[in-house]
Amino acid sequence: MNEMTTKSAVKTPEAGEAxxxxxxxxxxxxxxxxxxxxxxxxxxxxxxxxxxxxxxxVFRCTAGLQEKYGKTRVFDTPISECGIIGVAVGMGxxxxxxxxxxxxxxxxxxxxxxxxxxxxxxxxxSAAEFIAPMTVRSPFGGGIFGGQTHSQSPESxxxxxxxxxxxxxxxxxxAKGLLISCIEDNDPVIFFEPKxxxxxxxxxxxxxxxxxxxxxxxxxxxxxxxKIPLGKARMVTEGDAMTILAYGTMVHVVESVTRAKGIDAxxxxxxxxxxxxxxxIEASVEKTGRxxxxxxxxxxxxxxxxxxxxxxxxCFYHLEAPIERVxxxxxxxxxxxxxxxxxGPVRIGEAIDKLLSE
Amino acid sequence: xxETGSNRPKLALHVPEPRYRPGDTVDxxxxxxxxxxxxxxxDEAAEASxxxxxxNDLIRVLGDDNQAHGPWDPRLDxxxxxxxxxxxxxxxxxxxxxxxxxxxxxxxxYMKCTGEEATSVCATxxxxxxxxxxxxxxxxxxxxxxxxxxxxxxxxxxxNKADKLKGRQLPIMYCSKRLSFFSxxxxxxxxxxxxxxxxxxxxxxxxxxxxxxxxxxxxxxEGDFHSALTFAAVYNAPVIFNVINNQWAISSFSGFAGxxxxxxxxxxxxxxxxxxxxxxxxxxxxxxxxxxAADRARANAGPTLIEHFTYRAEGHSTSDDPSAYRSxxxxxxxxxxxxxxxxxxxxxxxxxWTEDQQEAMDKELDEMVRKAMKEAEKNxxxxxGLHHPFxxxxxxxxxxxxxxxxEQADQAIRERQIKFPEDPAE
Numbered sequence: 001m002n003e004m005t006t007k008s009a010v011k012t013p014e015a016g017e018a019x020x021x022x023x024x025x026x027x028x029x030x031x032x033x034x035x036x037x038x039x040x041x042x043x044x045x046x047x048x049x050x051x052x053x054x055x056x057x058v059f060r061c062t063a064g065l066q067e068k069y070g071k072t073r074v075f076d077t078p079i080s081e082c083g084i085i086g087v088a089v090g091m092g093x094x095x096x097x098x099x100x101x102x103x104x105x106x107x108x109x110x111x112x113x114x115x116x117x118x119x120x121x122x123x124x125x126s127a128a129e130f131i132a133p134m135t136v137r138s139p140f141g142g143g144i145f146g147g148q149t150h151s152q153s154p155e156s157x158x159x160x161x162x163x164x165x166x167x168x169x170x171x172x173x174x175a176k177g178l179l180i181s182c183i184e185d186n187d188p189v190i191f192f193e194p195k196x197x198x199x200x201x202x203x204x205x206x207x208x209x210x211x212x213x214x215x216x217x218x219x220x221x222x223x224x225x226x227k228i229p230l231g232k233a234r235m236v237t238e239g240d241a242m243t244i245l246a247y248g249t250m251v252h253v254v255e256s257v258t259r260a261k262g263i264d265a266x267x268x269x270x271x272x273x274x275x276x277x278x279x280x281i282e283a284s285v286e287k288t289g290r291x292x293x294x295x296x297x298x299x300x301x302x303x304x305x306x307x308x309x310x311x312x313x314x315c316f317y318h319l320e321a322p323i324e325r326v327x328x329x330x331x332x333x334x335x336x337x338x339x340x341x342x343x344g345p346v347r348i349g350e351a352i353d354k355l356l357s358e
Numbered sequence: 359x360x361e362t363g364s365n366r367p368k369l370a371l372h373v374p375e376p377r378y379r380p381g382d383t384v385d386x387x388x389x390x391x392x393x394x395x396x397x398x399x400x401d402e403a404a405e406a407s408x409x410x411x412x413x414n415d416l417i418r419v420l421g422d423d424n425q426a427h428g429p430w431d432p433r434l435d436x437x438x439x440x441x442x443x444x445x446x447x448x449x450x451x452x453x454x455x456x457x458x459x460x461x462x463x464x465x466x467x468y469m470k471c472t473g474e475e476a477t478s479v480c481a482t483x484x485x486x487x488x489x490x491x492x493x494x495x496x497x498x499x500x501x502x503x504x505x506x507x508x509x510x511x512x513x514x515x516x517x518n519k520a521d522k523l524k525g526r527q528l529p530i531m532y533c534s535k536r537l538s539f540f541s542x543x544x545x546x547x548x549x550x551x552x553x554x555x556x557x558x559x560x561x562x563x564x565x566x567x568x569x570x571x572x573x574x575x576x577x578x579x580e581g582d583f584h585s586a587l588t589f590a591a592v593y594n595a596p597v598i599f600n601v602i603n604n605q606w607a608i609s610s611f612s613g614f615a616g617x618x619x620x621x622x623x624x625x626x627x628x629x630x631x632x633x634x635x636x637x638x639x640x641x642x643x644x645x646x647x648x649x650x651a652a653d654r655a656r657a658n659a660g661p662t663l664i665e666h667f668t669y670r671a672e673g674h675s676t677s678d679d680p681s682a683y684r685s686x687x688x689x690x691x692x693x694x695x696x697x698x699x700x701x702x703x704x705x706x707x708x709x710x711w712t713e714d715q716q717e718a719m720d721k722e723l724d725e726m727v728r729k730a731m732k733e734a735e736k737n738x739x740x741x742x743g744l745h746h747p748f749x750x751x752x753x754x755x756x757x758x759x760x761x762x763x764x765e766q767a768d769q770a771i772r773e774r775q776i777k778f779p780e781d782p783a784e
Binding site: 085124 | 524533535540541550552556557559562563581585754760
């Protein structure tokens, strides 16, 4: 490890607290394992959501947990996101640590008032007499032919809200360690699971056969409890040519594009958007002098705009070229043309060429 | 036939209109007011359907003769009746003083609950002291019934340096975990699913605490109301929903929440939940209904929706002028009277109270409020410098201050030092 990585961004797989068996897990299994560990360790942890009980969730993230922990700790809910998040606020006021699942991030909007005006503000408005220690899990992102209502990436709605933390993993190992940190956190956290990479890392070449997580180090996951701290980015690759800031599915896409193009890029997987690992970002941009930001969400007022502003404010005199932003287009996520929307290898490759040509 | 050649009848949009506007003569004689004592009282553990007739009735106990009647008479001892009377009168004295304080510029905002005191004070008396209250914004009576210190309330209203909410909340948005009184939100009806969640949590832990929540009839139109009742019915949650039907939501009469079609209590029927419709200006009926629902919840017999039929005697808030949209006669013509007067007259009829005692008590309470105001004013009034330090503005956004809020706190404190260089405090 070089000096910078020890100071700030951490490499993966890292030395966690976990001991015992390490197993191959895809991201779904890793999330299930995190929930299993937390239900076992803390009687106040409770899971609720549509189809998560007997059936184990439409993506199977809660499979087997109701059978193991009982119906009063893992249960199905009415189809009401407002209700799911609202009752979770009340459960938190009682002293529980609820982990509601919103079946798709696209469905979270009916619950926004309870999230934004209630969960996120409760500690502040009660001067910490009441808190909302909930983790809202929700699959997000496209690339599964989900159409516009099963594909969105609404993270910037939540990063804009004071009092919410937003966490997005990109590997099974991180998904488990981050999720455990989220559940133990005493503030409300939005935990977005990039569903395109639930079963395998996606390199952006949709016309090639899908890969599974088999054989990837990042899918070697301890069965026991371990945590990855919130607010810490992960160094995916070290490099000198440019810094690429990404999270979720896009981490894998940019990695494959830079590898294919032979670019010596330094890729940071942000993992937590709020609070952000600004030290890691600054250190990397100051080293490389070039910065590209990649996300799948729509462009205008996306989280990339915030990242771009911060890099400009803090690293301006180290920049050798304008910051590049690669994002989804400002359209709904179309069904048949989803790969035209998706910021894939062509869009990323073009931005890399532009960033290096300046 | 119209121009398109269709002979279908023309559709017409119905937009509700209240019966009386400013200047109109008010006649409430056609309101269906049931006779006190005539409403049946089902067993607390009865099937919800046994309560359904009561959703279209009006549970009343106190008659025009100032006596208690019928099976809903809670048979309270005189001491309890006197403390309910005292607390309702205290709420009224407090409201009057605080309203004037706002007019004097000591704070930005105030909301009275005049005429609705029974729906919070007497309902709270029917609960256990540690049952969790999820209030709306007009439930100061719940706090006063639980003995909250007036000075604490006024500190909050003044957002001063002793405000334990650190000046962050709009006046009257109290919070007291010690008194099991949840933090008030300005967003309407959000407390309803939260109360259900609290009740579900309590039930899942095998605890004995129940939850009770309050909402105005206007806010029952929010989706949260539907979500909360659905969850409560689905999980048989030990929660009481108090709908305070005070006829007006700012300038919108109850018709805009659906009152032209059904009572608010009747919402319970669709959920298969127990429902009661009660004279909200009858302190004994309010107590009895709330106690019935609390006993039912505690016996795992499920949630109850109670409509408290009452009248908002004053404006919505200090920012409202009701003379601009409703007849000034309504308050005087309201057929259910005033809850404070009704309980007072009942106690007098019982030989347990006198007009002189009432007068002396009113004086004493006003003096008590005045003293509390003076005490609170030592800690400052809104906008006069005695606020919390700037850094507290950034605390409690999260449990720990992240770097970006530390940076912004430094900025806020620097701005203050630039504006007030002579004052190094902060």
